[in-house]
Each structure stands twice: as structure tokens, then as C-alpha cells.
Amino acid sequence: MGGPIASLHPLSRADGSASYKCPATGSNVLGSVNAPIELPGRRDALKPEDATIEVFVKPGTAPGGVGERHIEGILRGALGRIILGREKGYPRRGVVITLAVVGCDNIARGSSYLPILPALLHTSILALLSASVPLSMTFSATVLAVDSSGEIVCEPSSTDAAAAASLHVLAFTSQGHLLLNESEGRFDFDTWERVYERALAICHGTSALGSDGDVAMSENVDAQPLEGFVRDTVEDHIHREYAWKIDAA
Amino acid sequence: MNKEAALSVAERDFILDALREDVRLDGRSADQLRPLTLSFGEEYGHVKVQLGKTSLIVRISAEVAKPHDDRPFDGIFSIAMELTAMGSPAWENGRQGDFETYVTNVLDRVIRHSNALDTESLCVLKGVSCWTIRADVHITGYDGNLIDASCIGVMAGLQHFRRPDAVVKEGQVIVYGIDEKVPVPLNITHKPLSVTFHTFDEGKLVILDATRKEEQASEADVVIGLNNAGDVCYLSKFSGSPVDAMVFVTKTTVALEKVKELNGIIDKALQADLAKRAKGGLAEQARAENDRLIG
Numbered sequence: 001m002g003g004p005i006a007s008l009h010p011l012s013r014a015d016g017s018a019s020y021k022c023p024a025t026g027s028n029v030l031g032s033v034n035a036p037i038e039l040p041g042r043r044d045a046l047k048p049e050d051a052t053i054e055v056f057v058k059p060g061t062a063p064g065g066v067g068e069r070h071i072e073g074i075l076r077g078a079l080g081r082i083i084l085g086r087e088k089g090y091p092r093r094g095v096v097i098t099l100a101v102v103g104c105d106n107i108a109r110g111s112s113y114l115p116i117l118p119a120l121l122h123t124s125i126l127a128l129l130s131a132s133v134p135l136s137m138t139f140s141a142t143v144l145a146v147d148s149s150g151e152i153v154c155e156p157s158s159t160d161a162a163a164a165a166s167l168h169v170l171a172f173t174s175q176g177h178l179l180l181n182e183s184e185g186r187f188d189f190d191t192w193e194r195v196y197e198r199a200l201a202i203c204h205g206t207s208a209l210g211s212d213g214d215v216a217m218s219e220n221v222d223a224q225p226l227e228g229f230v231r232d233t234v235e236d237h238i239h240r241e242y243a244w245k246i247d248a249a
Numbered sequence: 250m251n252k253e254a255a256l257s258v259a260e261r262d263f264i265l266d267a268l269r270e271d272v273r274l275d276g277r278s279a280d281q282l283r284p285l286t287l288s289f290g291e292e293y294g295h296v297k298v299q300l301g302k303t304s305l306i307v308r309i310s311a312e313v314a315k316p317h318d319d320r321p322f323d324g325i326f327s328i329a330m331e332l333t334a335m336g337s338p339a340w341e342n343g344r345q346g347d348f349e350t351y352v353t354n355v356l357d358r359v360i361r362h363s364n365a366l367d368t369e370s371l372c373v374l375k376g377v378s379c380w381t382i383r384a385d386v387h388i389t390g391y392d393g394n395l396i397d398a399s400c401i402g403v404m405a406g407l408q409h410f411r412r413p414d415a416v417v418k419e420g421q422v423i424v425y426g427i428d429e430k431v432p433v434p435l436n437i438t439h440k441p442l443s444v445t446f447h448t449f450d451e452g453k454l455v456i457l458d459a460t461r462k463e464e465q466a467s468e469a470d471v472v473i474g475l476n477n478a479g480d481v482c483y484l485s486k487f488s489g490s491p492v493d494a495m496v497f498v499t500k501t502t503v504a505l506e507k508v509k510e511l512n513g514i515i516d517k518a519l520q521a522d523l524a525k526r527a528k529g530g531l532a533e534q535a536r537a538e539n540d541r542l543i544g
Contacts, residue, residue: 013391014334
């Protein structure tokens, strides 16, 4: 199981864009950000002191529906906490984030969006970074499934997710605080605690875990923490963009 | 309010003056297409089209549904296109503009109404179940000539797509998974494509495959949809100033040439992708004939 693959700024017209592919869950998302942008005809809805964040999720092979509107709400909530909408030039303007699910196993109408939520979150943060939208911090997210025997499955495939007793999406800020938690299914507090520890280890590496010596963690020691992945993607991109300058120096 | 930022008077004049001297902004001749690249995703019917700076993704999907009551023998085919802010910042998410309606209508006319996909072959059990084929067009970058690019994408997607095999046994419809039985290609009757021309200077100058700026500076557009055999299946002069009748006559010949060229590019890309998939694919495993040594 390889790590995710991402590229920054694959699109020509949008201010910022990112494509993100997660081999484990099979999701492939393309995201674009236009910011700051005038949102005409909505003067009353615009906040005078803050940017208006709009998220649009476009499913790959079906018309958008209630599931998409719900996930858009979740994304808007999480991203609204890290976008600095009061910076110069942003109040009364819009930050329009468009996410297209380009390839993944079909999400049937009414079924859960949680398995691809981390992909959507990562795509949007990378697209925001590529559009140079001011952010207070970055984040990383992961999805975990707990099967009926209480075993935790990281980044479940669509069949694993369908068979799971509960699904959890957790996002952590770059400081290691919990930013977002969406869980569904039946689980108890102990299970959630275990899921939390595991997710923190995936996003921030085992060092963030402290003295807790959970056996399950050893699986992920060799895998790169996801927080580093976001950083590396941006670093690589900047390195390539500024190659002319680095070469000249 | 789905409008691109207007061209300045100077830019408009520049484009027009250059065209009068037979020069286009990107150095093409009047009847030359921008470079076209087609690539395919992992699953069947996932096509990426790049025509100059216009890029889009088409995904074809199939599911079993009940046919319409008045057409029990026909399957259902629909083309869905939604312009989002991803393609151009001028397009608003979730709001349908005139442009979207227009492009969708042309696609519908050229591909669906010309019966490029034989819908009768999609029937599984009369009046009970049929295949619904859906083509989703995602615009990822808009730089003019959206109609032709989408047409190419949808047609390439339909030819690339393989639907799961379905069998009727004792009145029961059984659908086999992609990895259980060799999936079936769609029944394509002909390969229509559209070619869009734009006119300038009171209809005296006509160019093909205009970029966004050229489109904005133009007076009128003419869309011709035809197939390899030269059968015209769509002809439109939607808006703008009048165009001389001779333009339609002369440009249909040019369009036929271009359609043949484009279909050639599509065929080549499809062949290359098919050859790549053939190695170790299910079709290869299910093949009954022996490898024959020649020579």
C-alpha cells in the first residue's frame, strides 16, 4: 500500500488547484480554488468583515444530491476555521472551492461520503495552498474503519468500509489538535479513544503519541506521517517553481 | 452572471487586424486545430481531453434501470454537463447559465439525437430493465471551443467504455461483474463530431477551433456536426450576425476533413490504450484460441 500521490496546480484557469489520489481507498479528487473572487448578486449574504467560503462537491458519475450538500457543509465548517478570511482583500469576497470526484468506486445515492472525506480535505488544503490563500495552519486527515471484531482498518477500501461496524474521519491541525471528527455506526468511547490514538499516529507519526505503546502503531512506523506529506508536496512544488532561482544562486 | 471578463477594444482590434493579415494569436492557420491529446484513466470510459488549453474529463457510467414506458425496447442515454468554477472563474457553481444550456443542447443534438449510441442494444428485458448510460463531462480548463472538445471526449468515452455483461435466465436478469465476465463494448452506429467555426469582419474571415479570446472577438459561430461518411447530422447558426450561405457549403468540406482527422486521433489513442490493457487483461485470459507461431 503506497502513500497518496498529489500534484499542485494541474489546472490552468483556476487560481489554485490540486489533484490528489489515494491508492488505498481508490479515491481520486481534483480540486480548484478561486480566491478572492467577487460573488455578484449576493450582497446581502456576504459578510462585511469576513470572506465567504463556498464549497462545491461534484460527484464523478451522478448528479449532485443531498449527500454532497451535507459533505459540503462539513468541509465548509472545517476549512472556515483555518482560512484567515479577515486578511486584506478577503472581506466581502468569496473563496470558492470546487472539488470534483474524478475517479473512485461509485458512491451510491444516500451512502456514506466518509471514506473519501480525507481525500476531499487534503485536496482542498493543497488547492488553498496553491492559490496562496492565507491560512492559520494546515491539517491532515485520515479515515479509519472499525470492523465487527473491534479491529481498526486504516484507509479502508470501499468493501471494507461497507462491512465496517463504524467509520471515523479525524483531522488534526499542524499543531496536533483535533480539528474535525465525523463518526458513524455503533461504537463506544473506548473504541473511539483507540481510533483517536491511531489516527493521531497516522497524521503526526508515533512521536506525537508519547508513552502509549499500542501494538497497532508499529505497523505505521515506516509509513510517513500525513502531515509531512502535505508539507513535502508543497515543498517539492516550490522547489520546482523556483528552480531558476536556486540554480542561479 | 456566467460571463467571462470582456475583451478590451484594443485586444479585439488586434485580433481582427491580425486575422485580416491571416495571422492568428497562436500562429495557426485559419483551418488548423490546436494540438489534441487524449489519455485514458484506469477504469473504462474515463477520458481526459486536452485541446490546446481547453481540458476536460469525461466519465461514462452504466447502471440497470427501468426503460421509459413509451419506449420499452430502448435503453437510456444521457449527457450531463455542469460548468463549475473549476473550468473558469466566471462560471458559478450550482447555477445554470445560458452557455451551459447551449453546449448541452448541441452535444445532445450531435451525439444523442444522431443516434451515435444505439439505444436499442441497451435493452436487457423488454419493458422491465435496460442499461442507462450516462456521460458526465467535467470541464477542468476553458480556453474556447468547448463544444468540439466535449464532443471528442464523449465520443472517445463511449468507444472506450465497456459495460458489464447482463444475461436473462428464466425471466431473471443477471449482471456479471467486470471481473467475472469480459465486459461488452457499446454499440456505436457512427462517429459524429462537431466542428465549430467563428466568423469575423462581416463574415469574410472564418476560422476553426477558436480560443477563448478569438471567440469573444468573433461576430458569429457556425457549428457543423458530421460523421466520417460526411453525413451532416447537425448544423447551427445560433447567434450573432448573419453568415453567407456559401460559408456553410465550403466549410462543410473543411469540417469533414477535420472530423476524419479527429476520428483518426481518437482511434489511434484507443488502439494504444487497448493494446496496453490487453496484456494480462481478462479478455486475454478468456480467449480460446492458441498463440500461433508464424514462420
